[in-house]
Amino acid sequence: MQTLKGQFISSLLMVLSLLSAQQARAELIATTGDAKITYLEPLRNGISELSLVWPIDRPTKDRVAALRAGLASVVSGGTSSRSSYKIAEYRQLKGIKHFVETSRHSLMLTVSAPNEVFPETIIHLENLLLEPEYSDGWYARELQHSSSIKSTRTRRPEDVLKEVAHFLEYEPGDAVAEVGDGEFRFGRPIQAILRSGDQEVERRTLRLVNKLPRPKGKWELPFARWADALFGANEEDFTLPKGVIHFADPDSTEMLILFVKAEKFADETEQIGTNVLVDYIGANQGSEMFRIIRQEMRAAYDPRSDFVVMGKKKAIISLSATVEAVRWPEVYEKIRDIYQSVRSGKIEQEGLGIQFSQLDRAYYRDFFTEPVWGARQYLHEYPEGTDGTIEIPLFGVFQSLSLEETAANSNELLPPLEDFLLILIGGGSSPSDILPTKGYCSLPKSTPLRFCLDVLSKAENL
């Protein structure tokens, strides 16, 4: 027995301004306009949630890490009347949870709690946002929490994909200039997304949003820059370089093989179709990678595919396996064979149908039971909010997708494997001995993946 153990526009602008009194040094993240408030259908497991969204002005990795750490510090580091410990104690007693999430253009705070305590949770949130007082040490710790994990150390596919996602989402930046002194305040958001059926909660949410400060000082950045950030003008390419990144660890008996590609889709049908095909290749124990690499080759415990939705009609696709180092070239070839086979249309319809059902169930379950998930989907669809009826086309695809057409179009839905980036982390022979050397980067020890992603991207653009 053991103890039981988170691209927008409206009439808004975000500006930097200086606050007065004890908060004089703090940077205020807020809009000069009104927040759009959206009411989504409540969760169905007795939980309510409120998400507040602020735009990110400069999407550099250091700026985003600083904003994330600043927001985390505001909601956990203490207030003028309560210590960090008292806040944590209160949350535990009430079952309140905070989630901080960032994308390229937005910073989102979600607060969830059981329905019965949600009205007081809004008051609690108001206090946190209006009266934060956190120390430099607290912020330094939160900054460490919000910094990327070096995936060459953990060798988890999800950590590799996080580093890749950060490369796609955020630009490099000068840490000192971007981070500043870590003093942040969060005022009027650009959006508030509420999932609660309680009118008192709605009333308190409106009051909270209206009480949050708007900038008083002069605008410090030109309108066009903010508008670009909100509209998504100068939108990033959302592309990864091709080639091979290799981190050699001669002491390791294992090798992580990971193929990754950043993909844009023409429409939601294409997105879900590709998602189902990628799941068919490697999402679970019913997949081709499990059947062949684990059960036939006996070569890996966790062969898998990942489909990470990064925004509207954008995702990262990945195939990976950790294998005995001496066998990596053999498994590498087999992953290629499996992918090419599915891409060429060799698909068992019954298996594809099972994967589709599982994906459908996961979307349904997550929308109705997981805080943050639904708000994230809404933001992908309505980054600038909406005044009309909310429709998320992605959900409708589950009603209309033809699996026969999906299988027949697999050659168009799945990009050529030659367009993927290959990341190898671990022991065994060097890929430069086996694979074409064009587009090759050897990653130095204790270096983030971004180093090689930059090297390969620059080489492609020469």
Next chain:
Amino acid sequence: MRAVVLFFTLYFLVLAGTVQAQSVIPLSEKGGLYAAYVVPRDDFDRVDVQLIVLSGAYDDPEPSGTAHLTEHLAAFSADATILRKPRERDIYATTHNVSTVYTNSGVPSDIEMLLQLSRAVLDTPSLPAGFAKSEIDIVQRETLLRERQSPLRWLRRIALQNLYGTLRGRANNTIKDLPNLNLEKAYQFHETHYTPSNVTLIVSGKIEPGKAEELVARIFGDTEPSEAPHKRWLDHKPDPELRFVERIRSDKLAHDTVQFAKFVDFENRSTSIDMQGAFFITTDILNERLYKALYYQDERIFSVDADWFFAKNADLELTIDLHLMPGFSLDMAHSHLAETLANLLNEPITRDEINQARQTQVVGARNAARRPVAFLSFLTNVASDGFPPVSPSVFIDILNETTDQDVIDFAEKIIKPSATSVVLAEKAD
């Protein structure tokens, strides 16, 4: 603006609102099983069958990892025996320290098949010889993968090996033993430990108790009682005077780390069954005091994690992981931890504190009931020791029956000096 997002297809119907009470009903027609229960609830349109073999990694013979290999063999054998379409489901089996849990889930109409899958785990694994032997390679890959991904497993293993002075039982030698894994030991392990008398069955979810009773009687009725295996690890107790410290350096770590382990022997108790409420409330209070001193009031520590294991014979093991911010030395952190633990009860535990801990546990229990997976974990937490499963609502009753004095006595016992083992692990680039 108010809007509704519509889903057109409904698979698992999720009912809204408050969490219902969950009765734990023992089943009498259970064949030779140690125990069988049904926990009916209507919140989710699903049913789950958990088969808990009351033996796990602590019961490993030499080599360590045998219980884990056995889990793989039994799970694949059960699937191959019962399912004609293996694509339809994942195999959920996990080897814990004192138990191995097989979970089969589905919609209510699947219940008979789910029980049959569970029943097949008890049969001698029947797999093609080549496949079974090569499953050893898979277990090796999995073990090495987890070791790399979670360095704390390794630090904790060192701390426990030093604490108990052994490479078996409550400690293990998993990595070094990997080359020695073999099928013979695994099949022996199955024969010894996968006996009905060493197995608890829990059926939970959308099912009528009468139907569960009838199906369990039909599917498990032919199992015969037998002698439960001896738990040698329960006899492993460290020297109370032990104060072991080891220093290591590694590039697997993200932070300098202090790994602490302590053993507490409740000498005058033979079972922990009647101490559950005190255990949960007390550990909550002590955790709060620990986190307050080491995290909320000390920014030199990046993170703190305390884990408490209370065995069925009332042996208690506490492990604490301290990850340090740059610039805070391992020796200072070690001293700070030791001092904090020694002074943890300088301020007497108050009635308000006990009530607050009780309330925190109640909130946690209610939250566990909101998600199917969390609910299943809740049920197995106590049941994996061979005790009846505790549902969130039953747990709340247990907490309310625990007296303040029970909590105070429990806390004082835990804080008294006893055997400890510490690893001071320096991060290398």
